[in-house]
Amino acid sequence: MGGSSLNKPELIIHGKRTDGREFGELRKFRIKAGIVKNADGSAYLEWGNNRIIAAVYGPREAMPKHSSDPAKAVIKCRYAMAPFSSLSEHGRSGPNRRATEISKVIKEVFENVVLTQEFPGSEIAIFIEILQGDGGTRAAGITAASVALAAAGIPMKDLPFAVSAGRIKDKMVLDLNMIEDNYSDSDMPLAVSPRNNEILLLQMDGGLTKDDLMKGINMVVESGKKITEAQRHALKEMYADSGENGV
Amino acid sequence: MSAIDLVMAEHIRQLAAQGKRVDARGDFDFRPISIAAGIIDNAEGSAEVDMGGTQVLAGVKVDLGEPMSDTPDRGNLSVSAELLPMASPDYEAGPPSPTAIELARVVDRGIRAAECIDLESLFIEEGKVWSVWIDLYVLNYSGNLIDAAGLAAMAALNTCRVPKYEDGKAVREDRSKRLKIDNIVTSTTFGKINGRAFLDTSAEEEAAVDGRLTIQTDGELIRAMQKGLSGGFSVQEVSDLVDRSFEAHTNLKEYITKASK
Known part of the structure; x- marks a missing residue:
């Protein structure tokens, strides 16, 4: 959404998407856990041309003190795009309004699944840095942050995953890349808890009928099996790499 | 949150389990709504909404500006929200909080996605366009800011006038031309309390809300959605609430059109 109506490219040619994918096909992706040594947990995710690092610190004493909750851990989240991460001009560093909103909704995803009541007074800090963005960065960031946590x-309680669905003319498609995101008729990132398929993040704009919406949600839920498997595999690999003591 | 608030929140949770609300409303009833449009003469458009005690004033200014580089043929739209420190004992002065930013951006997305403003009609000449600035002033918080702010923004736009353009300047004394409004979008926000979704939650209820879902529609299509807070929604719940949102649209739209007469 949001691109100019001028020079709108054709996004579907002969029944295929610009990168050759089927409508319900995910981009290729790869997850590696445990790459930021200082962090308590981390993950690197390549999702199509997205390059993302997620790192987690905590549980640790909540700072500043007034941000702490005596009943549970507080979750803090920073999602930010690196100034060099997009094909367009140099961005301003640090979170802008868009990133502030995304950080908030991502934080809320993990408040749902983390057993925060186990760590009163502490904080769990999630950092998601988009090194290269190519559409669907908040979704990919959530998938990576799950692994990092x-x-x-x-x-x-669960390992959430996220991916977007959208509408291009009369077709619902899964996992929009940057060009599709810019010129689609609707875009909807979703985060899902795979154990019960509850929706933990849902944002959408553009225009969808209810049928489109349900089709999009079902495409995302369906794609989760493959993503969950890759998340678990990354975690197992991390322990396999770290020797028999798991250190 | 005070002890009394916590006790009330627990009471509201228990009521929800029995399918009841603390103010005896139906699950999908709005509180009383009133709109006063055109109350700030100096602004190009304005409207104040009272939704069950939540008061939001939307002010619109229309200024000369430059187009964005990727949309040289269109005017600009910008939405900001201020949770004024007077509006709640929990609000503080300072830079916009994530809550305020989310509020502004959700309202912005609904208006933009439904193409409510004909941005192409705001093109003046190469490099010169009108910029529409919507400021959402939360004067009193009593729950459900998103729907109240969305209604205020839409009603303010519907009264909005565009200054005359003369000799490269905006002549604000002559605002006979109306802003061209092509569509009306309305917002419905559902708060999930103890597994049950309720429309238009009050401040007391919001202390017990686990998850919220905002659905904006123009009656034809779903135009924008935002899930907020930690609670999740099942696929079936989303489906049901979309139906409720379409049902509420006609009534909400009438408030907007009546207010701007």
């Missing part, structure tokens, strides 16, 4: 040994 698990790698940090944070107790969670």
